[in-house]
Amino acid sequence: MNFSALKRASRQREKITLNEDDLEEKFVKGGGPGGQCINKRSTNVDLLHKPTGIRVQCQETRSLQDNRRIARKLILKKLDALQNPGLSKEELRDARIRERKRRKEKKSKKKLEEKADGTAFPNI
Numbered sequence: 001m002n003f004s005a006l007k008r009a010s011r012q013r014e015k016i017t018l019n020e021d022d023l024e025e026k027f028v029k030g031g032g033p034g035g036q037c038i039n040k041r042s043t044n045v046d047l048l049h050k051p052t053g054i055r056v057q058c059q060e061t062r063s064l065q066d067n068r069r070i071a072r073k074l075i076l077k078k079l080d081a082l083q084n085p086g087l088s089k090e091e092l093r094d095a096r097i098r099e100r101k102r103r104k105e106k107k108s109k110k111k112l113e114e115k116a117d118g119t120a121f122p123n124i
Helices: 003-012 036-040 064-083 089-117
Strands: 023-028 044-049 054-058
Touching: 003 089, 023 064, 044 064, 054 064, 064 089
Parallel strands: none
Antiparallel strands: 023 044, 044 054
16 A cells, blocks of 8 residues: 555544553663663663553663653554554554655656656757
């Protein structure tokens, strides 16, 4: 399916909302690079969406609040892909990138053909 058809179909997507009662949140001690701050404090966020059983872990930053925010974004992406198969935001973004690449290749191929025919530079 091309990007324009996906864009039209995306208008009927379900909007995803997170209910805090459906989430189970745990804070676990992290590990890896980051020094003493990571190894001693519980900055690793383990988020579980109870109705679907989707689990997300986030330890991208040294800040607990940032990791909580990032974990919620990740779980929203996963729920979007689950409830809107083929129409999630990630899939629409990928389709847009593919469409841009296709157009660029088509334009480049057309220029190359014009150059080979001699129609690109008629005054030379």
